[in-house]
Amino acid sequence: SGSTGAVLTWTAPGDDGAGGGNCATYDVRYSTSAITAGNFGSATNVPFSDQPNDAGYPESFVVSGLSPSTTYYFAVKSADEVPNTSAVSNFPAAITTAASSGPNNITALMDTANAGYNSIGFRMGYTGDDNADATAQLFYRVEGSTAAYDSAATLQRIKGNRFATTLFWLTPETNYDCKIVVTDPDGGSTEFYRTLTTRTYQPLPVSQAQIWVATSAAGGSDANPGTEASPKATLTAAANAATAGGQVRIKAGVYYDSLRVTKKISIVGEPGAIIDGSRADIRNTTWTQFAASGVYFLRNIRPAPYVVSVGPQRTLYHSKGMSDSTGRTGLWNETVGGFFYRNDTLYVKLADGSTPTGKQMNISGISNLFEIASDSVRVDSLTLRNYGNVISSIGILLGTAFSTDAEYCMVRGVTGYNMGGPLVYDNAGQQNNLIENCTASDSMLFRYGYAAVKSGIQEISGFILNARNGTIRNCTVTGMFNGFGVASAGSKTNEQPGADTAIHDNLVMDCSDDAYEVDLGCAINMRLYNNMAIRTNNGISIAPTFTGPTYIIYNTLFNQAEGGFKQGDGGVSDSSYGYRFIYHNTVVSSGSAGYRGAHASAGGKFANNTYANNIFATGDKRIIADDTAADNYGTNAYNFNLLN
Numbered sequence: 001s002g003s004t005g006a007v008l009t010w011t012a013p014g015d016d017g018a019g020g021g022n023c024a025t026y027d028v029r030y031s032t033s034a035i036t037a038g039n040f041g042s043a044t045n046v047p048f049s050d051q052p053n054d055a056g057y058p059e060s061f062v063v064s065g066l067s068p069s070t071t072y073y074f075a076v077k078s079a080d081e082v083p084n085t086s087a088v089s090n091f092p093a094a095i096t097t098a099a100s101s102g103p104n105n106i107t108a109l110m111d112t113a114n115a116g117y118n119s120i121g122f123r124m125g126y127t128g129d130d131n132a133d134a135t136a137q138l139f140y141r142v143e144g145s146t147a148a149y150d151s152a153a154t155l156q157r158i159k160g161n162r163f164a165t166t167l168f169w170l171t172p173e174t175n176y177d178c179k180i181v182v183t184d185p186d187g188g189s190t191e192f193y194r195t196l197t198t199r200t201y202q203p204l205p206v207s208q209a210q211i212w213v214a215t216s217a218a219g220g221s222d223a224n225p226g227t228e229a230s231p232k233a234t235l236t237a238a239a240n241a242a243t244a245g246g247q248v249r250i251k252a253g254v255y256y257d258s259l260r261v262t263k264k265i266s267i268v269g270e271p272g273a274i275i276d277g278s279r280a281d282i283r284n285t286t287w288t289q290f291a292a293s294g295v296y297f298l299r300n301i302r303p304a305p306y307v308v309s310v311g312p313q314r315t316l317y318h319s320k321g322m323s324d325s326t327g328r329t330g331l332w333n334e335t336v337g338g339f340f341y342r343n344d345t346l347y348v349k350l351a352d353g354s355t356p357t358g359k360q361m362n363i364s365g366i367s368n369l370f371e372i373a374s375d376s377v378r379v380d381s382l383t384l385r386n387y388g389n390v391i392s393s394i395g396i397l398l399g400t401a402f403s404t405d406a407e408y409c410m411v412r413g414v415t416g417y418n419m420g421g422p423l424v425y426d427n428a429g430q431q432n433n434l435i436e437n438c439t440a441s442d443s444m445l446f447r448y449g450y451a452a453v454k455s456g457i458q459e460i461s462g463f464i465l466n467a468r469n470g471t472i473r474n475c476t477v478t479g480m481f482n483g484f485g486v487a488s489a490g491s492k493t494n495e496q497p498g499a500d501t502a503i504h505d506n507l508v509m510d511c512s513d514d515a516y517e518v519d520l521g522c523a524i525n526m527r528l529y530n531n532m533a534i535r536t537n538n539g540i541s542i543a544p545t546f547t548g549p550t551y552i553i554y555n556t557l558f559n560q561a562e563g564g565f566k567q568g569d570g571g572v573s574d575s576s577y578g579y580r581f582i583y584h585n586t587v588v589s590s591g592s593a594g595y596r597g598a599h600a601s602a603g604g605k606f607a608n609n610t611y612a613n614n615i616f617a618t619g620d621k622r623i624i625a626d627d628t629a630a631d632n633y634g635t636n637a638y639n640f641n642l643l644n
Contacts, residue, residue, distance in 0.1 A: 005064040005127040005161050006072065006094045007109050013078050013086065014055030022052045023078040024404050024429065027085075030063055035075040037088045043075065047493050051404075051431050051468055052078070053112075060109050062125035064161045071095045081403035081429075104130035105187030110180065110194065111162065114469040114500040114525070117172045117199045117434075121469070121500035121525035124155060124163045124180060124192070134184035136163045143175035143195055155180065156549040156579050158524065164549055166500075166525045173200045199432070199471075202410070204380060208247040208266060213238045215253035235259040235275075239267075250382065256280045258387075260371045267370075269382035277307075277366035277387030277420075287348070287356045294353030301346045306388035306420040306457055307364040308339040310350060315418050315444045318457050336447060362386045364420055370396040372406045381413040388420015391457060395423040398467065399430040410434045417441050420457075422464045422485075428496050430467035435475065438463075442479040446510045450537060453481050453512055461485040461517065462508075468499040476507045477515075483508030483533070485517040486526075492546045495522040502527050509534045514541040514566065515557070522547035523578060529553040537561045539587065543568035544606060548578025557587045564616070565598035567606035579608045589618045597623040597643075612639040 013023055029035065029043035046063050053059055066072060076089040106129035114121045124136060139149035155163035170176065180192040212231035214220035220233035225241075228249075232238040235257045238248045242265045252272030256279075261267070287296035309315045317338035337351040346363065348356055367390045370379060384395040395416050399406030407430050415438065416423035423440040426433050440462030445453060453459050462477030463484050477483040484506065486498040498521055508515035508531075515533030518526060523545035532555070533539045539557030542550065543566050557564040564587035587597045597616035616623055623638060 004066050004068065004096065004130070005062055006066065006074070006096065007107070007125060007127055008061045008063060008074055008076070008092075009109075010059050010076060010089065012053040012055055012059050022055060022404060023086075024052070024081045024083065025079055026052060026059075026061075027077040027079065028061060028063070028074070029076075030066075030072050030074045032070060032072060034093075035073045035088075035091045040075055040077070040088050043073075051429075051496065060111055060125060062109070062111075062127065062161050064127075066096050068096050081400065081405060104128045106134040106182065106184040107188055108134075108136070108182045108190055108192075110192040113178070113194060113196055114431075115196050115198050116469060116471055116500070116502050117201065118168070118170050118504075119502055119527060120167045120170065120176070120178070120196055120198065122155065122163075122165050122167070122178075122180065123524070124182075126161055126163070126182075128188065129184060129186075131186070132157065133186065134182060134188070136180055136182045138165055138167060139179040139181065140167055140176050143177050145177075149177075149179055158547050158549065158578065164525055166527055166549070166551055168527070168529075168551075168553075170198050172198050174198050204247075204266060204268065204378065208245065209243055210247045210249045211238045211242045212249045212251065213255070214251040215255065218251060218253055220251075235267075239263070239265065258366045258369050258371075260373060261377050262373050264374055264376040266378040266380065267382070268378075268380045271381075273381070274383045274385065275369050276362075276385055277364050277369055277393075278309075278362040278385075279305075279365035282363055283361060284358075285361075289355070290347065295347055295349045296356050297345050297347045299345050301341070301363070302344055303365065303389040304341045305339075305346065305364045306390070306393060307362070307386055307418055308346070308348060309362040309386060309418040310337070310356070311360050313417050313443045315442055316348065316350075317444070317448050317452065336444065362418065364388045364393075367393045367420075368395075368397050372396065372398050372409055373400065374405065375407045376409065377406065378410045378412070379414060380410075382415075384414060384416045384423065385418045392422075392460070393420040394425045395419060395421070397425050397427060398433055399427040403429050404431075406430050406433070408432045410436075411438060412436050414438045415441075416462075417443070419460065421460050423462055425464045426467040426470050426472075428466040428494070431469045433467055433470045435463065435470070435472040438475045440475075440477045440480060444479070445481060446479040446512055448512075450512045459513075465501055465503070466497040468496050468501065471502045471504075473502070473505045476509075477511060478509045479511065481512045482517050483511050483515040483536070485514075486519075486521050486523070491521065493522075495524055495547065497521050498526045499524045500526070502529075503531065504528070505530045507532045507534075508536060511536045513537045515539050515560075516555075517541045518550070519543045519545060519566075519568075521545060523550040524548065525551075527551040527553070528555060530555065532556045532558070533560065534558045535560075538566040539564040541566040542580055542609075544577045545580060546578050548580060548608070550578060550580045552580065552582045553584055555585045557585065559589055563587075563596035563599040564618070567598060567609065577607045580610070582609060582611045582614065584613050586615045587618060588615075607635040609636045610639070611637070611641055614641045615644070616641060617644040 026048040031043040136155035138152040211226035214231040222237040224230040247266040250273040319338040319340040461482040515536040
């Protein structure tokens, strides 16, 4: 222990015993009186926001904010996702040291290291170091190399008596010897050594046992055995017949279906396989004309649809009524068309005022098309469309919130349009999922304009990344409200959403607001690199991130309406923001003289940003944050940027 903190260590239990995976969370508590099973609930709780390690691995946790020269007692319980709660642990005691008015030596403890495909995130806890003069430096080399270690990065001091950094530009499936050198002139200098392996890309196994699916028109029947020649008709029947490690193979055709996956299988579409969330029973029905010109309606429509489209790819504007005061004035009467729902009645107006009767009207009737509740599930090569009958419906939902039931999953080559929510939502509590080569698009939302969609049902993102240590790469979003987002809801304490997540080599075009919206969360070791944004309101929104460090490197932002980087305090009004390193980005505007390289959202302050080696070719011809009149905390740094 130090003067204001203590380091707790224990061995991670399993979900179902020592070999049963990892538990979902820990309940860590302390007290100045002895803790027993009877008074555990009245002891002070310390939020455990990290993901528990796998069974049998060491856990470490820094409890900070303690008083000097005081005896403290500690205890821990574990819980699974149900939650089933363990018995209370033993009750160790520790005495904090006396407060120091001078330098204090550091006691460092290697905390966690999370490996991705091309990067590794590190965190290191400590106690002591009251004068904050200790430093930590990361070095690395390929395992087995006799060459000297390469210097990689200086660890950044973050909240909670920790250091953190990311090791970049690594090769997948490679072992690396990593060394952290901790130096404190007051004593406690030490070194940590770990060999870590970057993640392995796993192609689809060709030997998987297959259960085939076809539409009823193509011979599918749930009474069939599920062979290629005699396929099942529904996704649920095929998934039930598949064995763990097997594959559901979906033939070309349109399936008005959804699926909850509870076993380790692959779901793979043949070219032309489409999963459609609309209601086939009312697609070709007769509509009744309303008194207002060009408005038609259907009665007894339940549940409420959140997506209505005409033809293959033309979504209608979701209005509040005949006169929608929440959006653009008169939008209902303009040429884009729209719909609204009231008292079990659906009202529709097409862009040309014609009747919907006889046209392909797609009315959503399913909320989530795929819900993944198992580890190691793969969804590959499908098209998803026309889903949404609750707010924030989802194409593919990975996991239950704050559980650990969908890890090491892969979503690859999936296309979505006419969507009532994100194409993929990587839920909080999950980790190590891969999303790649996917496309989310809408042909109409961008045309409605920012004001018409903001704070409405159609304010949706192509992808939401709330899990930790995930990767999303080589994906494209066009025509949505936002491109990629992390839905952290402004929490300063929930450190899981987006932690150690890599967002790279993606493209966002023609979106109404932010291309990459990664703000209002802790964003520890989040990295955005090699991405591109074209014609959005803002390129990257970091307004703000609370803990960091967050790395924004080698991105290209072209022709944003407001600016390349949106900063601000999110209404928190303090300067305790995480550090953001904004390096080697290119921000270009070919239009407005008011276009800025970076700017603060209305009334917002921003702090702890380092802009270095960026190119800003903007109409404003400056980094607006560097203006002495800008509303900021004065803790930002600007080094070697080119303004043109």
